[in-house]
Structure formats: structure tokens, C-alpha cells
Amino acid sequence: MKAFKLENEPKITTGFKTSDDYFDDFSAKVLQQINETKEVKVIPIYKRKNVLSMLAAAVVFIGLLIPIVNNYNNTSKELDEATLETYLSYQSNLNQYDLIKELDTKDIDKLNKSVALEQETLEDILSSNPNIENLISE
Template sequence: MKTFKLENETKIESGFKTPDNYFDNFSAKMMERLPMNEPKVISIFHRRKNLFLLIAAILVLALLVPTLYNYSTPQKSNMDAAALENYITYQTNVNQYDLINVLETEDINNIKISMVLEDKAIEDVLSLNSNLENLILE
């Protein structure tokens, strides 16, 4: 390969040339071409302030929605009867005496059922029940 030396080769001249004395009065010509009235300047900080207000409002709403939802929904104070019965049935450490101690007189009056049992029906149940001794002891 032939060695290439930059200084020895012919150089191509640029196709762009500036006119003579172009830069001497360039700034004066440029100032003449600029418009006399200046455009309205809008501050970046003004938009930023609105953005901060928007973010703060969204944050306040995000924090208030769960709180307002909890206050607006009614709390279920009374339990479902089936759930309560299942709980009492499957808890082996709860006996009738515990229930009697917890119940108030109003609750006991609500539990009372006016059911008339005939003597024949009672005799039939007692004769068919093999746990008669347990019932007597309780």
C-alpha cells in the first residue's frame, strides 16, 4: 500500500466563502432585523405552582376516600345467627353455664318460645332416647 501524506496532497477548497467585511458590522445589521416589541415571557415557576397544587389535591383526596368510606358504611353490630350458632356448636370449651352467665334477662326473654308440648310427645321422646341418663344429669 502506498503511503499517504496529508501535506503533499492537493487540497479541495470549501465552496462557502464569507463576503469581505461581513463580520465588521454584523451585530448592527442583526439588531435592525429583530422585532422591536418583545414577546410575552411565561414563567416556568407559575406552571410548577399549579402542578404542585394539583398533586396536593390528589394526595388529599387519596387519603380521604378510604376514611370517608369507612365512616359512610354502616357497621354491622349484630352477628349473623347462623354464624353465632356454628361458633357455639364447634367450640368444645363453651357449655350451657357459660352461656347462662353471659346472657342478660332481656336476651333470655327473647329466647323463650311458647311451645306447648303434650305429655304423649314427651314420653315418646324419652322412651326412644338412649341418653336418658345424660339428660337427667344435665
């Protein structure tokens, strides 16, 4: 492979040229332009139609977003009874003794208050179920 030397190759001109005395008074020209104060036209933001339409669109967007955010924050984190019952019924390795073991005395008191069987209801259940011995032993 042929050795490449950068110094020996012909140079390519950039195409940009400045006059010889351009940089002599360059700083004076820049300072003169800085010192000149130009009157800036101020356009109030409320007079622009584009800004007003964007503002109206933002208000509508926020108005539509409020019910969604409100509904998202109000969703309950608690399980309803049907979901819990379905979950427990499909757990094949879960039996009644596992459930009893997890109950507190406060939970048992709540169950005693909420379960109020009448005498007729109890008689109907016992008369319609052929496995009375299993019910009594449990």
C-alpha cells in the first residue's frame, strides 16, 4: 500500500475569501451595532388568535380530563365479595381449616353477628341434605 503524506498532497481551497482590511475594524462595527437600540414591537399575547385557540383547546382538554382523573382516583382497592369467593373456590389446595386459622377474634365476632339463621331455614337445610352426618361432624 502506498504511503499517504498529508503535507505533500495538493490543498483544496475553501471558496470563502475576506477582504484584507475586514478584520481591522470588525470589533468597532460590532460594538456600533450593539450600541444602536432598535425599537422592538411588542405584541400582547391575548391579541393573538393562535394563542387564544390554543388556550381554548387546553381548557377543553382539561375539562374532559377531570372526570377521568376523578374516576381513576375513586376506584376502590378493596375486593368485592364475589371476586373473593370466586378466587377462593378455585384454589384447590385451600380448605376450611386454612381459612379458620387466618381468622381473628374480631372476625369471628363479626361472623357471629352477621350469621343469623332462623329455625325454619336450618330445618330446611337439614331435611334437604342427605349427608346429615357430615354436616354434624363438621
